[in-house]
Every structure is written in C-alpha cells, then in structure tokens.
Amino acid sequence: MIDLYKKRSLGTFCSEVLLLVISAFIYSIAFPGFVSEKGLGFIAFFAIIPVLIVIKNTSWKAVGFHGFLFGVAFYCFFNYWLPNFHKGAIVIVTVIKGTEMLMLFFALKGAVTLFKKHGYLLQGFIWISYAYLSESWFAGYPYGTIAYALYQYLPLIQIAEYTGIWFIIYMIIAPQAYIANNLADRVKRQGDRFLVYVKKNLLFPIIYVAVFIVWLITGTIQLSYWENAKEDRTWRVATIQHNHDSWQGGLTTYRRNFSNLRRLSLEAIRQNPDIVVWSETAFVPSVSWHMNYSYEGAGDTLGNAETAELVKEFVSFAEELDKPLLTGNPTGVLKDPTKGPIDLETGELNRTDYNSVILFDDGTIKATYNKQHLVPFTEHFPYQKQLPWLYNILVALDYNWWEKGDEPVVFESDGVKFSTPICYEDVFGYLPAEFVKNGADVIVNMTNDRWSGSADAAVQHATIATLRSVETRKSTVRSTNSGQTCMILPTGKIVDPVEQFKMTYHIYDVPVYESATYGHTFYVEHIDYLAYASIYISAIALIVGLALNILRRIKK
Structure with a gap:
C-alpha cells in the first residue's frame, strides 16, 4: 500500500482533496438524482469510509478545509437543481452546508484523536448530533441526511416508529467508522491487517451484526403487521x-x-x-x-x-x-x-x-x-438588525416575508x-x-x-x-x-x-x-429523544476526553 502519509506534502493534501470530491459524488448517488432516478441507497453503507479515513489522517490545519470542501462538493452534486430556483441559491446552500461539515469534521477528528482505540463508537453519535443540529437552526435543511438514502429498504426504516431516523444514522455510520479506523492506520503503514484488527476488536462487529439482524427481523415483522393492519x-x-x-x-x-x-x-x-x-x-x-x-x-x-x-x-x-x-x-x-x-x-x-x-x-x-417552519431567506429572515446588508439584498431580489404560524x-x-x-x-x-x-x-x-x-x-x-x-x-x-x-x-x-x-x-x-x-x-x-441523547453523549465525551488528554500532558 502506498504510504501517502509518511511525510505530509502538497501531494498528500491534493490526494485528500481528490478523494473527498470523489466520495462526495459517490455519496450523492445513494439518493435520487441525475445518475439514478430512485437512488442507490446501499451506497450509503460504504460511501463515508474514505471520508473518515481522510479525517483521521489529515492534519488539524487541513481538516476544517476538507469538511467545507466535502460539504460544498456533495451538495453541488446532490442539489444540482438549485440554480433553477435562483443562481445564488446553490451558493448559499453549499456555503452553509460546507460550514456545517467543517464543524462536523473537527468533531469527528476530535473523537479519533482523543479516543484512539474506540473513537469510532463516538463518531456515530457525533454524526447524529450533526444531522439534528443542522436541521434545527434558522437555515435548517435536512436534504442529504444519510438515513433518507434507505427509503426504499422498507424493513430497515420501520424502526423509525421508535427512534426516528437517528438509530438508522448510527447503524450506517458506525461500521464505516470502525472500518475506516483500521484502514486509516494501514494507509500510514501503522495498523494491523484488517482481519487481525477485527480479531483484536471483535466485540463491536459481533454486537453490530446481532443488532443488525434484530433490526432486520423486527423491521420485517413490523412491515408485515402494517401491511395487514385493518384501517378504521x-x-x-x-x-x-x-x-x-x-x-x-x-x-x-x-x-x-x-x-x-x-x-x-x-x-x-x-x-x-x-x-x-x-x-x-x-x-x-x-x-x-x-x-x-x-x-x-x-x-x-x-x-x-x-x-x-x-x-x-x-x-x-x-x-x-x-x-x-x-x-x-x-x-x-x-x-x-x-x-x-x-x-x-x-x-x-x-x-x-x-x-x-x-x-x-x-x-x-x-x-x-x-x-x-418557513423557508429561510425567501419566506423568513430574522436577522434584519444583525445583517442589514444581507436583508437589503434579499429585499432587492423581491423576496416577501411571511408571518410565522405557531x-x-x-x-x-x-x-x-x-x-x-x-x-x-x-x-x-x-x-x-x-x-x-x-x-x-x-x-x-x-x-x-x-x-x-x-x-x-x-x-x-x-x-x-x-x-x-x-x-x-x-x-x-x-x-x-x-x-x-x-x-x-x-x-x-x-x-x-x-x-x-x-x-x-x-x-x-x-x-x-x-x-x-x-x-x-x-x-x-418522545420526539427526537435519541438525537438529544446523542448531543449530550458527544459533548460530554469530547469534553471529558479533552480534559483527560490535558491531564496526561500535565503529568508528563
């Protein structure tokens, strides 16, 4: 395997950029789009692996840029139709989503930096937190959330009755984080061969496979129940x-x-x-x-x-x-x-x-x-006083604000x-x-x-x-x-x-x-309870991990 990380260089950085752009394109194919009318949902189960490899191996200086790049690239491929609404829409959306991904990448890198052996477990909760927070603020926009790629796989989405989309996100991200954790080390010629890695870290795949089987069986049973349920x-x-x-x-x-x-x-x-x-x-x-x-x-x-x-x-x-x-x-x-x-x-x-x-x-x-829930920028803009220049631009574009229902x-x-x-x-x-x-x-x-x-x-x-x-x-x-x-x-x-x-x-x-x-x-x-729990788990784990890391350095 080529060792791109023996010494970081411009070539290393460019290879990361290329890998992220390719991954963004592949990830976009999981959803309905210009490549596939209905989307190829199964791609969601491996499209993020290269992304997580880059996050683990890149420098802290580069990780923010990479997050922004990936967000911009993915939403350009996924929401290619946005210029039909307004030429500026694709810019606004990709910049916003790129900024959100920038923060996500920092958190994901923090997980594998502070918890070198089991950081992949935390990355699943971090991704849930990102998905929830990115749709909850003024410009919230859930298009492209990874769980929706599985809409065609009916047995797998039945769990949403209990967990919403949040459990589905974890089940998609966690195994990719597990695999990427080893492959990132292999790229740097530091890790064990994959099968050796699995043997040393066998508990996670055993639990995951068991949970996946239960997920699939219970989903099949739920699907059958609702297919045969008698309407009132x-x-x-x-x-x-x-x-x-x-x-x-x-x-x-x-x-x-x-x-x-x-x-x-x-x-x-x-x-x-x-x-x-x-x-x-x-x-x-x-x-x-x-x-x-x-x-x-x-x-x-x-x-x-x-x-x-x-x-x-x-x-x-x-x-x-x-x-x-x-x-x-x-x-x-x-x-x-x-x-x-x-x-x-x-x-x-x-x-x-x-x-x-x-x-x-x-x-x-x-x-x-x-x-x-009004559409940001075109139906609703609450920052007239804070961002008058942007407000004036939107008014000049003849956008009219609606009042918000409650x-x-x-x-x-x-x-x-x-x-x-x-x-x-x-x-x-x-x-x-x-x-x-x-x-x-x-x-x-x-x-x-x-x-x-x-x-x-x-x-x-x-x-x-x-x-x-x-x-x-x-x-x-x-x-x-x-x-x-x-x-x-x-x-x-x-x-x-x-x-x-x-x-x-x-x-x-x-x-x-x-x-x-x-x-x-x-x-x-219990609306979005799992999302709230993931936010607390992610925040507490990162804070505790950072504190422990600082203490270890002080002791040295």
Missing part, C-alpha cells in the same frame, strides 16, 4: 395537480390557474371524492382578507376590483362544488389591529400575510393552518382528522409528529415543487416524506402543483405517484388509522 376507514381524496409555472404571477396568471383548478376539480368530482385538495398557494388572492374587509379605495397592487371579483368566483365555485375544498391560500390579517384595513394616511393596506391552508366548506372558511392545527372533515404540513415542513420529523400528537390521523402535505423545474428535486422531497409516515404510522397524501403527487402508506411505501409536469388529477383511497385504535408511536410521544 377509507378517505377518498381528489388531488388536483395543475402544473403551474411558479415563476409566473399577476392577476391574469391567477385567473388562468383558477380556471384550470376549477376544470380539473369538476372532472374529479365525478368520482365522488370525500374532499378536493389543491396544492400550496394554488389560489393566490387571500380569500379570508376579501371576505372580511372591503377593498374600496385600497391600494392593492393586483387591482382591487379584479382581485375581489376573482375571490367572489372562487367562493361561488367552492359553494357549488358541494364538497369540502382544501387549498393553499395566503391568510391576510391586520398588521395593526387598532386600525382598519386601509391606512388612511398613506392609502396602503394595513395587512400582513401567512402562508396558509384553508378548509372551505358550506360557504365559509372552516379552519386555517399557518405555516410554522399552532399545529388539526382539520376535520367528514369525521377524518388531518393536518397539512406546507411545502417542505414534512422533511422535519418533529412537525408531523406534533400534528399527530395533537390529534391528526392523516398527513396531507401541500407543496409546490414545480419551482425547481427538476423531477429529481420533487422525488428527493417525497422520499424524505416516507419516513414521516413510518414515524407516525399515518398515511400521507401529497397534493402538489406538479410533483411528486402521491400517497405514502404507514409502511413508508410510495403509492401511485402522478406523472410530473402534467396537468391532471388523481383519486386516492386513503387508509385512515386512528390513534384511538392504534395509539401513538413511541416516536410521537
């Missing part, structure tokens, strides 16, 4: 996919969209659904605002009379539909409750908006859900209780779990992935959503503007995905599993 009832849902170009706006566009939505809904209604479901912001003019306030004299940039007339047409159609209509629609509320809808001094609307879903039935809005609303229609995570809210495990804990028996994801112009982007989103159904043991209906409209069973199986970029509708007979019958899953009752 079936809910017939008509999803309307109107395939609107998200980058087109204006009253003419909104009227054309409404015409298409109305036509498709009337076609779908012939199949006697229990409810008709449109997508996120399918109807743009705020129905609640127009029903509550007069538009006379208001300076509405859409044109007050025309906009009000379009809302009247919507209300009239929804009443004639004779079925509950669920749609994404902004909720306009008074910005200053002490004033009327129009600021008499400026002539401007006294209004602020939420990205919302409304349930319209019997001529009125029965209930409203306001999006709680309640996990549960709708009810014809006895079915359901909740509606909007857009990418279903990629965060805690949100659907909170909905279910609050009483929802079905998850209805209202999203608009048409903006990406990429079928791969929509598939990546849908595959993440599969774990939400397993974690909660609830059926999911995804009603999208273009993709991926589908149903997801409590097993995580995707059913009847609709062809993307096609104007159409689809009827889903959704099995409803009521909590009154099946109870709540352990994960719903």
Whole structure:
C-alpha cells in the first residue's frame, strides 16, 4: 500500500482533496438524482469510509478545509437543481452546508484523536448530533441526511416508529467508522491487517451484526403487521395537480390557474371524492382578507376590483362544488389591529400575510393552518438588525416575508382528522409528529415543487416524506402543483405517484388509522429523544476526553 502519509506534502493534501470530491459524488448517488432516478441507497453503507479515513489522517490545519470542501462538493452534486430556483441559491446552500461539515469534521477528528482505540463508537453519535443540529437552526435543511438514502429498504426504516431516523444514522455510520479506523492506520503503514484488527476488536462487529439482524427481523415483522393492519376507514381524496409555472404571477396568471383548478376539480368530482385538495398557494388572492374587509379605495397592487371579483368566483365555485375544498391560500390579517384595513394616511393596506391552508366548506372558511417552519431567506429572515446588508439584498431580489404560524392545527372533515404540513415542513420529523400528537390521523402535505423545474428535486422531497409516515404510522397524501403527487402508506411505501409536469388529477383511497385504535408511536410521544441523547453523549465525551488528554500532558 502506498504510504501517502509518511511525510505530509502538497501531494498528500491534493490526494485528500481528490478523494473527498470523489466520495462526495459517490455519496450523492445513494439518493435520487441525475445518475439514478430512485437512488442507490446501499451506497450509503460504504460511501463515508474514505471520508473518515481522510479525517483521521489529515492534519488539524487541513481538516476544517476538507469538511467545507466535502460539504460544498456533495451538495453541488446532490442539489444540482438549485440554480433553477435562483443562481445564488446553490451558493448559499453549499456555503452553509460546507460550514456545517467543517464543524462536523473537527468533531469527528476530535473523537479519533482523543479516543484512539474506540473513537469510532463516538463518531456515530457525533454524526447524529450533526444531522439534528443542522436541521434545527434558522437555515435548517435536512436534504442529504444519510438515513433518507434507505427509503426504499422498507424493513430497515420501520424502526423509525421508535427512534426516528437517528438509530438508522448510527447503524450506517458506525461500521464505516470502525472500518475506516483500521484502514486509516494501514494507509500510514501503522495498523494491523484488517482481519487481525477485527480479531483484536471483535466485540463491536459481533454486537453490530446481532443488532443488525434484530433490526432486520423486527423491521420485517413490523412491515408485515402494517401491511395487514385493518384501517378504521377509507378517505377518498381528489388531488388536483395543475402544473403551474411558479415563476409566473399577476392577476391574469391567477385567473388562468383558477380556471384550470376549477376544470380539473369538476372532472374529479365525478368520482365522488370525500374532499378536493389543491396544492400550496394554488389560489393566490387571500380569500379570508376579501371576505372580511372591503377593498374600496385600497391600494392593492393586483387591482382591487379584479382581485375581489376573482375571490367572489372562487367562493361561488367552492359553494357549488358541494364538497369540502382544501387549498393553499395566503391568510391576510391586520398588521395593526387598532386600525382598519386601509391606512388612511398613506392609502396602503394595513395587512400582513401567512402562508396558509384553508378548509372551505358550506360557504365559509372552516379552519386555517399557518405555516410554522418557513423557508429561510425567501419566506423568513430574522436577522434584519444583525445583517442589514444581507436583508437589503434579499429585499432587492423581491423576496416577501411571511408571518410565522405557531399552532399545529388539526382539520376535520367528514369525521377524518388531518393536518397539512406546507411545502417542505414534512422533511422535519418533529412537525408531523406534533400534528399527530395533537390529534391528526392523516398527513396531507401541500407543496409546490414545480419551482425547481427538476423531477429529481420533487422525488428527493417525497422520499424524505416516507419516513414521516413510518414515524407516525399515518398515511400521507401529497397534493402538489406538479410533483411528486402521491400517497405514502404507514409502511413508508410510495403509492401511485402522478406523472410530473402534467396537468391532471388523481383519486386516492386513503387508509385512515386512528390513534384511538392504534395509539401513538413511541416516536410521537418522545420526539427526537435519541438525537438529544446523542448531543449530550458527544459533548460530554469530547469534553471529558479533552480534559483527560490535558491531564496526561500535565503529568508528563
């Protein structure tokens, strides 16, 4: 074996860079993307080995750069479609993820430096901590989290009912860390041959294989149980996919969209659904605002009379539909409750908006859900005072901020209780779990992935959503503007995905599993407990390891 590490040089550094870029590309193939439509999930079980080898053998001076490089490279390969949203999006995302990986690499190197023999055990917990923390802050973005690569392997994801995705992450990372621990030494001609290494460190592979077998067997049993579980009832849902170009706006566009939505809904209604479901912001003019306030004299940039007339047409159609209509629609509320809808001094609307879903039935809005987890930079930016220069850039790009919702609303229609995570809210495990804990028996994801112009982007989103159904043991209906409209069973199986970029509708007979019958899953009752435990384990272990290392040096 070539000894690249006998003396560090520019060649050593360049070989590490090359290895990390190649590893980032291979890792990206584990997910749906431009190489594989569905992804090759098994790759996740070995794609990180070269990365961990580099982390162990590289210098402390280089490890941060390598982490940033790997993060940037992976998300360039994985989220190659982001420039379709905005050319700056790929820069923002890769820089953020690269910075997160920079910190991850430092922590991973600390584990194998402070605990030379068994640091690989800690690396699994560190990776869980990174995965959780990276999705929990303002710019949290769970796309690319390694557990989601296994969405096709149904027996292996059933454990999420108890642990969420966190146990799955450990089972993917830990064996790679174990192998890399030896191979890194072999590269430097310092370690035992692999079989000798295994014999000396036999306990971990024995325990891992035993746990993996139990994982597989129990997952198979759980899968069989939920495949044969009797639903409490079936809910017939008509999803309307109107395939609107998200980058087109204006009253003419909104009227054309409404015409298409109305036509498709009337076609779908012939199949006697229990409810008709449109997508996120399918109807743009705020129905609640127009029903509550007069538009006379208001300076509405859409044109007050025309906009009000379009809302009247919507209300009239929804009443004639004779079925509950669920749609994404902004909720306009008074910005200053002490004033009327129009600021008499400026002539401007006294209004602020939420990205919302409304349930319209019997001529009125029965209930409203306001999006709680807003998209960073485009829907929400809380650092106006701290970063005014960035805020001004975002404003110049014509981004409009939504108000943030704060309640996990549960709708009810014809006895079915359901909740509606909007857009990418279903990629965060805690949100659907909170909905279910609050009483929802079905998850209805209202999203608009048409903006990406990429079928791969929509598939990546849908595959993440599969774990939400397993974690909660609830059926999911995804009603999208273009993709991926589908149903997801409590097993995580995707059913009847609709062809993307096609104007159409689809009827889903959704099995409803009521909590009154099946109870709540352990994960719903104890959301992300394993992630919290991993953070504490990682932090305490690194602090204790550092303290012991300092004491040993002092004694010398």
